[in-house]
Amino acid sequence: MDRGSSLNIMYANTLDEMGVDQTNLYPIRAPFHSIMLGRHAIPLGQINLPVTFEDQSNYRTETLTFDVVGFPRTFHAILGRPCYVKFMAVPNYTYLKLKMSGPHGVITVGTSFQHAYKCEVESCGHAATVVASKELATLREEVAKKMPDAKKSIGSFELAEGSKEILVDPSSFEGKKAGIRTVLSYE
Template sequence: MIVLVDGGSGLNIMYTKTLDEMGVDRTNLHPIRVPFHGIVPGRLAVPLGQINLPVAFGDQSNYRTETLTFNKVGFPETFLAILGRPCYAKFMAIPNYTYLKLKMSGPRGVITVGTSFHHAYKCEVECCGHATAVVASEELATLRGEVAEKMLDAKKSTGSFESAEGSKEVLVDPSSSEGKKVRIGTALSSE
């Protein structure tokens, strides 16, 4: 199972696909409309709801279970879930990113959860590929279009040129056959 343990995240995230594969009934979701940032590039995300689920670390001889609150999100995933600081606090777990280990107290001693550097590298490559796909997606293209339109609207309202009353068109070079014209004010002095 690939679960991202992210000490920078202020919440626990569970993807819709993961909940569906677990067979979790959607009626157990609590509505929530508080947005968060940092998951979808360039946008805030609004969870589809919250759910409380039991999470266990360890093995049959030494394990610990706590109930964690997850925000359910409906966009494409690279991981099954993201465990953030609320998970660390609930389990009083200590991560060591150098050794790719997560340690916490259990009823029969310390529980250590870890992975290999090879596995972590594979996950990183997959995550980068996923991020590249998201950046190239139509959703981001639409977002770029929206931003460009807003910038054009802002330029029009602040610095667009509209010819004033009392102006006339004058040939730039009367001897030229190109017929290029410029608009000048009629109230200007001859100088």
């Protein structure tokens, strides 16, 4: 459960384990962000899958759209806000419960704190592996390129490219100037 996610995510390994052929994916080129610091991810595609909560006596099934990603996983899928809207479900993160209405009463889906802790430990282990990977080295190089030059004195000021100086008060004789950016980058 991820109340912050604006999409449902499924990992390619999960699809393989479910026996779903990846040729069933339909293409999507829209990237999403915040998976890894400073990076965006482009999904392998999207897929619509039926999702069922509870058992035969009281169940609810809806078809959800998942963005399928091909990077390593610590979960099988991430259910975001689109899932909660479709099921009209209410998540409670304190008690690790998800509640929704069913044909024969309220459906409650939950887990134990021990299982949640185990998943958290696995997730931290996975994050540590990613941190130690080559991709982190690339990230560090990119950040280092964007770092200010340490040789410049503190307090010195240089206009950025695409900037111009204008007089703060054209009627004043002091000649105080300010730098104004004339173009904005996409970033």
